[in-house]
Amino acid sequence: MDTRELVAAISAAENAYDWDRLGSLFSDQVTIVHPGIGPVVGRDANLGVIRFIVAAISGYTRTVENLVVEGESGAFCFRITGTHTGDLPGYPATGHPVEIAGATFFRVSAGQMAHATEMLNHDSTRDLSLR
Helix, strand or coil: CCHHHHHHHHHHHHHCCCHHHHHHCEEEEEEEEECCCEEEECHHHHHHHHHHHHHHEEEEEEEEEEEEEECCEEEEEEEEEEEECCCECCECCCCCEEEEEEEEEEEEECCEEEEEEEEECHHHHHHHHCC
16 A cells, blocks of 8 residues: 555545554554644554544544655645534534644655644634634
8 A cells, every 4th residue: 555545544444433444554653743632652542532533523524635745754634524512622512513624744654654743723723612
């Protein structure tokens, strides 16, 4: 699986809430820097964070846009949509629809996600703070 296929497979597994498949696409010691949470190391720890975020946004869907790949590194924009039904760090549940935009910079090793840094467009988090 090449890097583009890996990103597509990660997105598909996340949107299907297929945690076993998603975990198989991460290296054992994957490090993901999550906005508002910070760096998290390890497959299981990162799956826990992702599941926590998905559980807080009913109907969670994440789309990948503008993927750029250079060897085993790359970047893409993403958009998360759903309804904010659960608390997130700094954002109590609002019950409102959300559309959160951001970007991910990543590195792949041995066909698995090894490192990612995610950033949010802070203007798009306004829906999370509306009460």
